[in-house]
Amino acid sequence: MLSVSSIRAQLDRPSSREQTPQTVEDARRLLEAxxxxxxxxxLTNVSKTSNKPxxxxxxxxxxxxxxxxxxxxxxxxxTVKLLSEADADYGQAIQLLGISxxxxxxHREAIPYLEKASRLIPDSAEITYALGTCYIQTRNPDKxxxxxxxxxxxxxxxxxxxxxNAQMMVRQQxxxxxxxxxxxxxxxxxKLPQANxxxxxxxxxxxxxxxxxxxxxxxxxxNPAFALAYYWLGEAYSRQLKWDEAIAPLQxxxxxxxxxxxxxxxxxxxxxKKEELPNAESMLRRATQMDPNNFSAHHLLAQVxxxxxxxxxxxxxxxxxxxxxxxxxxxx
Numbered sequence: 001m002l003s004v005s006s007i008r009a010q011l012d013r014p015s016s017r018e019q020t021p022q023t024v025e026d027a028r029r030l031l032e033a034x035x036x037x038x039x040x041x042x043l044t045n046v047s048k049t050s051n052k053p054x055x056x057x058x059x060x061x062x063x064x065x066x067x068x069x070x071x072x073x074x075x076x077x078x079t080v081k082l083l084s085e086a087d088a089d090y091g092q093a094i095q096l097l098g099i100s101x102x103x104x105x106x107h108r109e110a111i112p113y114l115e116k117a118s119r120l121i122p123d124s125a126e127i128t129y130a131l132g133t134c135y136i137q138t139r140n141p142d143k144x145x146x147x148x149x150x151x152x153x154x155x156x157x158x159x160x161x162x163x164x165n166a167q168m169m170v171r172q173q174x175x176x177x178x179x180x181x182x183x184x185x186x187x188x189x190x191k192l193p194q195a196n197x198x199x200x201x202x203x204x205x206x207x208x209x210x211x212x213x214x215x216x217x218x219x220x221x222x223n224p225a226f227a228l229a230y231y232w233l234g235e236a237y238s239r240q241l242k243w244d245e246a247i248a249p250l251q252x253x254x255x256x257x258x259x260x261x262x263x264x265x266x267x268x269x270x271x272x273k274k275e276e277l278p279n280a281e282s283m284l285r286r287a288t289q290m291d292p293n294n295f296s297a298h299h300l301l302a303q304v305x306x307x308x309x310x311x312x313x314x315x316x317x318x319x320x321x322x323x324x325x326x327x328x329x330x331x332x
Contacts, residue, residue, distance in 0.1 A: 024054045027062075036062050053082035057089045060096060069100040076100065080113075091120045095127060102130045107137040118147075125151055136169055141177055144168065159189035166198055175202050193223040197232070204236050212236050227256035231263045234270075243270045261291035268300050272307070280304045295324045 023046045030039035040062045043055055060076035063069070076097040083090045098113030114131040121127055132147035148168055149161040162185035169178035179202065185195045200215030216233040219226065234250035237243075247270060253263040264287035271280035284301040291297060302317035 024052075024058065027058045031058065031062060031065065036065050040066075053079050053087070054089065056082065057093050060093065060100075064096050064100055067103075069104045072100040073097065073104070073106075091117070095121065095124075098127070099130060102134060107134040110134050111138070122150075132165075132168060133172065136172055136174055136177065139174075139177065141165060141169075141181060145181070159185040159192045159195075162188065163192060163195050163198070167194075170198060170202065175205075178202070191222050193226065194219070196222065197226065197229050200229075200236075201232055204232060204239070209236050209239055225256060227253045227260065227263075230256065231260070231266070234263060235266055238266055238270055241273075243273050246270050259290070261287045261294060261297065264290070265294065265297050265300065268297070268304070272300060272304055275307075277304055277308050281308070293324055295321050295328065298324065 023042060027039045027043050030036075030042065040059065043059045043062065046055055056075045057079040060072045060074075060079055063072040063075060076093055079093045080090070080097060083093060094113050095117040098110050098117050101107075101110035101113065111131065111134050114127055114134060117127045118124070118131055128147050128151040132144045132151065135141075135144035135147060145161050145165040146156050148164045149156040149158070152160075152164055154160045154164070162181045166178040166181035166185070169175070169181065179199065182195045182199050185192055196215045196219040200212045200219060203209075203212035203215060213233060213236050216229050216236065219229045220233070223229065230249040230253035234246045234248075234253065237246035237249070246266065250263045250267045250270070253260070254267070264283045268280045268284035268287060271277070271283060281301065281304050284297055284304060287294060287297040288301060298317050298321040302314045302321060305311075305314035305317060
């Protein structure tokens, strides 16, 4: 059975250059066994006497597995210069190099490698997603739409492709790029679900509450079973302090999807403002059961208990909320 000590002993042999094929095989076995550090030690020593691309490739692979993407990029860049496209490791080296650049935030540098990897492995969702993300980060919406349309198997020029592209942009906080995509989607298909919703969600986020409400109402006309649209509509009314108007859409959101804590929390806030303390407590208890690490749910519940003159219970909830907020601040 292969052991780390026996492999290291090979390095002391005078014919280490001749041992390169065996070293490559041994390093592959170590990597497959999860012994990444041992593989790096072995390969690093051999690399001093050999510039074979298999050595630099395996070093790049090992550092990628260790999430040391800076060193992975160094070795994989050397690898792709030495390998031809016919070599067995070429496709994997290109893929790892592109992904390493992507994970380092080198979006522009990642694109040519991810494009080549996408041609070599056209069905890889991971590669296509990373490529589309890099196009968004470099503000190339046409290319990102093409990538995501391919990944989701829709026509690049379809309304669906524009919505998918916009959704990915919103996730990466490129709302200014997403809005033209959504408007174009609605030009192509005015009845397309989620386009008005995303526009409404962005409007509310930017404090354009009336516009957001109108867009969400349009979404509900098109897609009346969409729980998130009702949730955001209720949230919008709550931001306008329209407590009575907020209740119905929030209830509908709960009835459509009882497994999302958001509407329970906003309903708890609404009932608190209306001094309906039993209803507020019921909603917030449900929210804390579903999402025990939610600061807002615990903090609002503490306020409800305090208002009900249940001071000891309120104190415990305030302490829980403060602990959650402190832990969240530490993680940032």
